[in-house]
Amino acid sequence: MGLDGPAVFVILLVVLLLFGGKKIPELMKGLGKGVKEFKDASNGTEDDEKRNV
Template sequence: MYSAFLFLGNLGATEILMILFIVLLLFGAKKIPELAKGLGKGIREFKDASKEIKKNIEEEADSIRENK
């Protein structure tokens, strides 16, 4: 769970609140849930794709090991 917040780096609470305030101003309160849903879907698809790639690499590595 901690790794999900690594992209925040050295941002403090004040900076994060300012970013959230700017997002609220730019998109409005009604649009933010839709944006969050889209972001969540994108992250989920990325994780699924990375798991699939890892699985394919492991299968190929196992196949190569068996053929030796």
């Protein structure tokens, strides 16, 4: 079960109403940093496991 076009549109509309247009870029920037840190941490864990083998 995936998200179709209208569902994504409704979600984006609700986010816009809750946070306002000025806060959305800040939220996306924070989300991007979080994803990058998660990827870096998971890659670091894989590197540590390879060194220990």
